[in-house]
Amino acid sequence: MKKLLLMFLTFFKIGAFTFGGGYAMIPLIEEEIVKRRDWMSKEEFLDIVVISQSFPGALAINSSIFIGYKIGGLKGAILSLLGVVIPSFTIILLIASLFMQFRNNYYVDLVFKGIGAAVPVLVLTGVISLGKALNKNIVTVIIVIVSCILTLVFKVHPVIIILVSAIYGIIFLQKKVK
Incomplete structure (x- = not known):
């Protein structure tokens, strides 16, 4: 049960602090799941990413489900899915409710421009990391x-x-x- 909770918190952290979608999450998921926690090998992770891309839906969601299932069965799949989705869902609800008030704010615009500039680098990092395992x-x-x-x-x-x-x-x- 402790491992399942840790997995939920790991995916929650990844979901909360990653912008740019599933491809930007790949390096963070790999860092946490493969390198830091040693829950699976790099080859298994690469296989999961490839399979996740082949299924319809978001890469981050598909990957979290497959990784969660491999680590903790059905409960693991559900908890990892919730972990990766809850932060984004909450943030989107918050932004949607406040966006109209701040959409023309100069500083908010700068924040999104800064985040937007970092996303391609995160995607490139994921490509390079996955390429090393080929x-x-x-x-x-x-x-x-x-x-x-x-x-x-x-x-x-x-x-x-x-x-x-x-x-x-x-x-x-x-x-x-x-």
Whole structure:
């Protein structure tokens, strides 16, 4: 029970102090779950992030559910979900109720500009961290380069790239089972 409470508080902290959505949360979740608490390996974490991206819904919510389930079963999934959602939900309710009063405030505008500038760095940190865990070989490098080109140059939707990559992995990257 103590571990479940600690997991709830960990996800609550992550949900309360992360701006920019799920991708900005990835480095913080990894730091807490993999490095600080040692609740799972980096490879397991990477697998969960990949699976979470494949499911509909927010990355942070999907990741918290999968991580919570791995650590504490159904109770863990529910508590980690509540932990990551309650802070955002509360903050959004508070902001929505006060926004009209402060929307043109100079300092509030500066705060959002500062937060907005930090979010891409948090996302980049997550990309670099996850990239370190990849099995680096020529096939992986080609998939990354082709995915970037398709997304940035040809504006192919990321879902299509994820599905094609998943199919490629199923067909060509199977481990031989004896």
